Amino acid sequence: MNVLGPSRLSLLFAVVVALAAAPLSAANLYKWVDEKGVTHYTDKMPPDAVDKANVEMNKDGIAVKRTEPAPTPEQRRAKALEEERLKATARERETVDRRDRALMQSYTTEDEIDLARNRALGTIDTQVASAQAYSQQLAKRRDELQAKRKSFGSKPVPAAIDTELESIADELSKQAALIAERKRDSAVITARYDQDKQRWRELRTINEARDAAAAAEAAKAPGNRITGTANSAAPPPAARTTPSSASAASGGQRAR
Numbered sequence: 350m351n352v353l354g355p356s357r358l359s360l361l362f363a364v365v366v367a368l369a370a371a372p373l374s375a376a377n378l379y380k381w382v383d384e385k386g387v388t389h390y391t392d393k394m395p396p397d398a399v400d401k402a403n404v405e406m407n408k409d410g411i412a413v414k415r416t417e418p419a420p421t422p423e424q425r426r427a428k429a430l431e432e433e434r435l436k437a438t439a440r441e442r443e444t445v446d447r448r449d450r451a452l453m454q455s456y457t458t459e460d461e462i463d464l465a466r467n468r469a470l471g472t473i474d475t476q477v478a479s480a481q482a483y484s485q486q487l488a489k490r491r492d493e494l495q496a497k498r499k500s501f502g503s504k505p506v507p508a509a510i511d512t513e514l515e516s517i518a519d520e521l522s523k524q525a526a527l528i529a530e531r532k533r534d535s536a537v538i539t540a541r542y543d544q545d546k547q548r549w550r551e552l553r554t555i556n557e558a559r560d561a562a563a564a565a566e567a568a569k570a571p572g573n574r575i576t577g578t579a580n581s582a583a584p585p586p587a588a589r590t591t592p593s594s595a596s597a598a599s600g601g602q603r604a605r
Contacts, residue, residue: 380404466542473535477528484524491517
């Protein structure tokens, strides 16, 4: 029986190690850290560590993919809240943009805004004036009934007088509430139109600045540049003397 020498045993061991390591060297490695802070290198992620952050490396040790850790329940809730906040902000921005477009499409001058405001206030003023006139009539009738009631002295007062007085008092209260409400409406409308006018001015300034910038950029375009040579009038061509005209001139001199 042949006994392998030390050199042959070393060579055989190296071959075995190379063969055993060959499948691992061809596959990528995963670098990840456990709860204790220990760094691991494995050919695949353990089932209990799949939610952890890891770095996938090729056989040369170069990172080819990075995986972030799975979010915690708190992080998921925070993300959901942030997404909802962004959506609400986008909806609000859309509402403002839609209102701005409607404002610029509805009015071309500030005078038109004032006209619309005065028209709206005029309707309210008419209602207030009507309620005040009616209240004056009611107050006049109330004074008449009170004077009539007083004229009875110690005699029994007809129930109809007291009933009508109660009705008038109730109606005066309603008219007073109506007038107060319409005056509040008038204040709200005035404030709204004032805001519209201010916003209209801001949007007009923005649009004018944008149009001016666009015109300046258009003027810088190569096709729109106007040079002095292109616009200068070409000099008239120099007068040339033809042989026939020269001969005619010579004949004329000889004739003289």
